[in-house]
Amino acid sequence: MAVLEYDGTNYSGFQIQPGGVNTIQGELVPVLSRVLNEKIDIQYAGRTDAGVHARYQVINFKTKKEPDIYRILWSINGLLPDDIVIKKIERVNPFFDARRDANLREYSYFVVNKGYQSVFLKKYSILITRKLNIKLMKKAARMFSGAKDFASFCNVECLNVNTVRRIYRFTVERTSDDLVIFKIAANSFLYNMARVIVGTVLEVGSGQRVISSISEALKNRDRKFAGGIVPAKGLFLTKVEYFR
Numbered sequence: 001m002a003v004l005e006y007d008g009t010n011y012s013g014f015q016i017q018p019g020g021v022n023t024i025q026g027e028l029v030p031v032l033s034r035v036l037n038e039k040i041d042i043q044y045a046g047r048t049d050a051g052v053h054a055r056y057q058v059i060n061f062k063t064k065k066e067p068d069i070y071r072i073l074w075s076i077n078g079l080l081p082d083d084i085v086i087k088k089i090e091r092v093n094p095f096f097d098a099r100r101d102a103n104l105r106e107y108s109y110f111v112v113n114k115g116y117q118s119v120f121l122k123k124y125s126i127l128i129t130r131k132l133n134i135k136l137m138k139k140a141a142r143m144f145s146g147a148k149d150f151a152s153f154c155n156v157e158c159l160n161v162n163t164v165r166r167i168y169r170f171t172v173e174r175t176s177d178d179l180v181i182f183k184i185a186a187n188s189f190l191y192n193m194a195r196v197i198v199g200t201v202l203e204v205g206s207g208q209r210v211i212s213s214i215s216e217a218l219k220n221r222d223r224k225f226a227g228g229i230v231p232a233k234g235l236f237l238t239k240v241e242y243f244r
Contacts, residue, residue, distance in 0.1 A: 001060045001092040004028070007083040008053045009123065009233065015047045024048075024084060028059075031079045035072060036063050043098045045240040046105050049192070051232030053124065055108075056087075058240045060098040098240075104168060106185040106239035107194040109230065111202070114178040121179070125234045130206045134174050137205040141170040141182075143214045144197060151221035153197050154190035163190060163221070172201065185239070192229055200227030 008014075012021040016029070025042065032040040045058040069089050076086050110125035112118055117127040144167050151163040167186045174180050182198050200217070203209035209227060217225035 001058065001096060001098065002089045003087045004057050004059065005055050005085055005087060006053060008048060008051050010083065012050045013048060014044060027081055027084055031076055032061060034079065035075045036065060036067065038064060045098045045102045046237050048237055049232060052235045054237040056239050057237055058098045060092065060096055101242050102240050103187060103243050104185050104241040105188060105237065106183060108236045108238040109182040109194065109198045110234045111180040112178065113180050123233065126231055128202065132180060132205040134172060136211065137172045137201050140201045140204045140211050140214055141172050144170050148218055149221055150190055150193055152217040152223055152226040153193050155192040156223055158190045165190065195229045195235060196226055199230045202230065203227040
């Protein structure tokens, strides 16, 4: 098992895709195969979309060797591009599956809420100059907790699958330097779900949407009832938890 972080700015998501587009998996697998000198396949905890980042992505892979983990870690990081890094590698049960065994995934979204964008944050956050009602957004966030049908809060491609997900916690906090941080932890996420939920809550906080519209959207199972989708650059996969 390995934990990695990456800047998703220049990638078309994590998963390898047809057409030769640049992906995290497409960079990672050849490097693992080269260092271990065998064909490596990986499983991963979350399929982050184009432009989305990760502070804590979990993968697992099998090797026939008994590798020196410290040496392997340094060898892999020496070959990966500068925007991908392996943070740690651990031996795990041979039946461990990074995706199927995960019981919680947390995404964080970052919004700068003042009159100008930070030079150091602009690549990883969006700017909203309109004053946000944090108290109201906290109340809106609580409306998403529990097991609910999120058909209104995902890309229309999701409607062919089960759209019920369980949100364990959803927090909205403003820091002293006017950075608003959304954290959503769920058993799993639908395509674009986190970004649509954040977009909807931001519309409530900026006075563009009434809070009761969230209940309406959940009930109607129709994308047109939810808010807009926020840009990918502010979204990070920040935590994955497993049953022990």
